[in-house]
Amino acid sequence: MDLKLKDKVVLITGATGGIGQAVSKAFLEEGAKVALTSTAQEKLDKLMAELGNPSEDRAIGLVVDVTDEDAVKAAIDKTVEHFGSLYSVVPNAGYNGDWQEVKDATAENYQKVFDINVYGVLYVMKHAIPYLLENGSGSIVVLGSEGSYEGSPGMGAYVASKHAVAAIVKTAATEVGEKGIHCNFVAPSAVDTDMMRRIEKNTFGDTKTPEEAERFFADASWDKRYARVEEVAACCLYLASEVSAHIMGWGIRLDGGKHIL
Numbered sequence: 001m002d003l004k005l006k007d008k009v010v011l012i013t014g015a016t017g018g019i020g021q022a023v024s025k026a027f028l029e030e031g032a033k034v035a036l037t038s039t040a041q042e043k044l045d046k047l048m049a050e051l052g053n054p055s056e057d058r059a060i061g062l063v064v065d066v067t068d069e070d071a072v073k074a075a076i077d078k079t080v081e082h083f084g085s086l087y088s089v090v091p092n093a094g095y096n097g098d099w100q101e102v103k104d105a106t107a108e109n110y111q112k113v114f115d116i117n118v119y120g121v122l123y124v125m126k127h128a129i130p131y132l133l134e135n136g137s138g139s140i141v142v143l144g145s146e147g148s149y150e151g152s153p154g155m156g157a158y159v160a161s162k163h164a165v166a167a168i169v170k171t172a173a174t175e176v177g178e179k180g181i182h183c184n185f186v187a188p189s190a191v192d193t194d195m196m197r198r199i200e201k202n203t204f205g206d207t208k209t210p211e212e213a214e215r216f217f218a219d220a221s222w223d224k225r226y227a228r229v230e231e232v233a234a235c236c237l238y239l240a241s242e243v244s245a246h247i248m249g250w251g252i253r254l255d256g257g258k259h260i261l
């Protein structure tokens with residue numbers, strides 16, 4: 001299927017993370033032009049090397065802390081200045097936070113998680129939308145989560161943040177849908193990345209081996225495994241492309257059928 005992403009300009013935040021790298025690679029392979037963000041230049045240099053050092057007319061790296069609205073705006077402006085337009089954004093940068101039951105919740109933990117997972121996403125959407133409207137067609141694909149629908153013990157800040165971004169996506173979809181922009185989110189359960197390693201450790205400490213912890217989470221899915229980053233990336237490509245233009249304000253669950261029961 002031709003997703004018609006060739007030469008389309010896409011900005012991906014958190015591009016050096018597990019999912020971000022796979023998403024960056026997938027868009028490049030479709031012929032898109034990508035602006036990739038990270039909090040550190042060294043991580044961007046490593047990512048570019050892993051992507052085969054694409055030329056600057058295919059990929060640029062931008063150091064951005066997504067909690068800094070001015071920095072997010074500057075990165076989006078720079079992307080358009082460099083490539084000439086913007087077709088899609090994938091606000092992917094995220095943080096799992098500390099393991100805390102609600103009775104022990106700290107404002108600091110909630111604030112840090114919300115700063116990255118909610119405000120960080122909101123800033124990208126806010127400053128990208130005027131360019132997407134200028135373009136006349138395009139998309140927003142947010143990395144939500146199973147936590148956009150469900151609760152999870154000890155993960156209150158994270159699941160609250162992912163419910164919040166799902167709400168922002170649905171709201172934005174109603175505002176930009178009639179102007180040619182489709183706005184959706186991807187909702188994976190466990191994905192095989194460093195974030196999941198941290199969640200395993202936060203949940204079980206030293207009471208389970210890494211293998212036992214993975215088995216515990218993976219066994220909740222019908223296929224008894226974590227999602228692969230390539231599967232999440234494929235979902236992002238689909239939701240970014242015109243092929244899915246009639247899907248708006250929706251989340252695609254990548255959870256091995258876990259939601260069924």
Ligand SMILES: NC(=O)c1ccc[n+]([C@@H]2O[C@H](COP(=O)([O-])OP(=O)(O)OC[C@H]3O[C@@H](n4cnc5c(N)ncnc54)[C@H](OP(=O)(O)O)[C@@H]3O)[C@@H](O)[C@H]2O)c1
Binds near residue numbers: 020195196
């Ligand atoms: N892994 C899972 O099981 C899973 C499941 C559902 C949803 N998700 C969501 O998928 C997204 C990617 O997760 P992942 O598994 O790929 O995690 P990851 O490997 O830990 O990567 C997280 C990325 O977020 C970036 N980031 C963190 N704080 C940032 C900040 N203040 N400003 C800019 N970037 C920041 C990091 O950038 P630097 O490395 O440059 O610091 C990193 O690239 C997240 O939104 C996550 O919530 C993950």
